[in-house]
């Protein structure tokens with residue numbers, strides 16, 4: 001059975017890791033974005049960067065992309081025996097929009113010898129468009145639209161249960177039309193109502209908008225992530241989502257997981 005696990009939930013890494021997710025299947029692992037402590041996080045779960053068969057980069061903001069060099073270097077160092085981690089047994093496929101892949105190449109040029117130099121010959125880089133699908137084990141993953149301050153893509157996971165991860169996005173009717181229906185929504189909720197203006201300026205969403213989205217897509221369950229550091233009590237965001245959505249609402253902790 002496949003599991004989708006949150007490796008971090010924060011919007012900024014002050015007291016916890018930023019939002020990134022791991023889809024674990026019998027045949028491979030998809031890492032969606034990467035927090036800066038991702039090698040230690042994977043280790044805590046009994047994994048190493050070598051276990052990651054698929055990497056999806058939603059967009060090139062620091063809280064999502066800065067851990068990616070550590071994943072790629074981890075695979076490289078494990079392959080040459082420089083670190084104790086298990087070497088990769090399967091090739092890696094990196095995916096993201098054309099803009100995000102281009103930014104990742106630029107980042108790798110700065111912090112390492114460059115993307116191609118740390119990848120093996122079997123590893124691949126694929127630029128994704130909205131609507132593209134790929135498989136990880138028996139889970140189908142579809143690229144979904146998002147609207148943020150930089151080009152961003154979300155994902156829809158389907159392994160029997162259908163789970164949407166919105167990535168960073170402002171409220172977007174096109175996403176609702178694209179998804180139509182789902183079972184669980186993992187939605188960014190950077191702000192409460194008092195930050196609605198800021199959310200619109202920064203291409204983020206509010207908890208209330210997350211509730212509206214979950215109701216419109218007939219979901220049973222809504223997980224609120226990427227909550228701004230200024231909210232000490234995220235239950236306030238839950239109450240605002242509750243005003244729009246009747247299903248179960250979760251403000252998850254790190255390592256909380258959903259079965260597909």
Ligand SMILES: [Zn+2]
Nearest residue numbers: 059061148168
């Ligand atoms: Zn962002």
Ligand SMILES: [Zn+2]
Nearest residue numbers: 011061063168
């Ligand atoms: Zn973010």
